[in-house]
Amino acid sequence: MDAQAFEQLVKKVTDELLCRLQSTKPTLLIMNMQCKADIKEQLSKKYQLTTCWDPTTVDIIFCGELTFPTMARLAALMPQEDETLYLEQLLAGKPLIILDEINWSDTRKATRYALYQKMQEVRATLERYGVVFMSVADIEAAKFPVHLSRKTPIQPQAKKVLAEVDVKGLLSAGTTTIHLPKNTILTALATDYIRQHDMTVVTE
Numbered sequence: 064m065d066a067q068a069f070e071q072l073v074k075k076v077t078d079e080l081l082c083r084l085q086s087t088k089p090t091l092l093i094m095n096m097q098c099k100a101d102i103k104e105q106l107s108k109k110y111q112l113t114t115c116w117d118p119t120t121v122d123i124i125f126c127g128e129l130t131f132p133t134m135a136r137l138a139a140l141m142p143q144e145d146e147t148l149y150l151e152q153l154l155a156g157k158p159l160i161i162l163d164e165i166n167w168s169d170t171r172k173a174t175r176y177a178l179y180q181k182m183q184e185v186r187a188t189l190e191r192y193g194v195v196f197m198s199v200a201d202i203e204a205a206k207f208p209v210h211l212s213r214k215t216p217i218q219p220q221a222k223k224v225l226a227e228v229d230v231k232g233l234l235s236a237g238t239t240t241i242h243l244p245k246n247t248i249l250t251a252l253a254t255d256y257i258r259q260h261d262m263t264v265v266t267e
Contacts, residue, residue: 067228070252074226077248089122089211094148102202109207123211124152128162131182138188153192158211161189163196227252234260242267 091110093103106112106125113121126149129137136142142150152159171179186196195208223244230253233241240263243249249257249264257264 066252070227070250073250074224074228077224077250090120091123091125092121094124094126099199102199105202105205109205109211121152121157123158123160124149125160128164131165131185134161134189135185137194138185138192153194156193158193158195160195160197160211162202163198223247224250225253226250227256229253230256230262234262239263240265 088109088111090113091106092113092115093106103112110123129149133142133146136146137149137153140150149159170182174182190196195211197207201207223246225241225243225247227250230241239261241257243264243266245267256262
């Protein structure tokens with residue numbers, strides 16, 4: 064990858080990060096990539112969707128339907144290796160959405176009472192930990208609990224990234240003095256280009 068392509072990639076990534084930081088929507092990580100399109104559409108109306116887990120920016124994890132053994136291990140704080148992400152989310156005090164697809168009425172009829180009671184205890188324990196159980200119907204109807212929408216709004220700072228390609232464009236248009244807004248970030252290549260071509264930067 065040449066320097067110019069790398070510079071454009073840096074600009075794109077930085078712009079995306081700044082956009083996410085300035086968003087007032089809670090960030091939601093979708094773990095189940097087989098999630099139906101209509102569910103994703105409803106989620107995207109309420110949350111800023113991502114597919115990359117970053118504990119500093121992800122507010123909520125939507126993990127789809129989990130097997131009961133997985134839920135029991137989480138309730139017992141004994142997750143398997145591929146389940147530790149869920150526990151880390153809960154330990155950080157952040158909610159985890161699990162699809163509630165168990166037919167509790169049928170389960171009660173078919174299962175011995177002691178086992179059914181234990182299943183209910185697992186569910187109640189997870190809810191105390193911060194798990195939110197939602198049905199597909201609730202998600203499709205956008206019936207999200209109020210606390211899942213809470214997020215301290217970040218004051219928008221209108222940050223912008225000025226890359227080398229932008230500076231080249233300004234110079235080719237005859238601009239030798241760049242008026243840089245307060246929150247603008249100059250990339251390293253842009254700074255070098257300005258220095259090499261004796262351009263002046265005025266910070267506003």
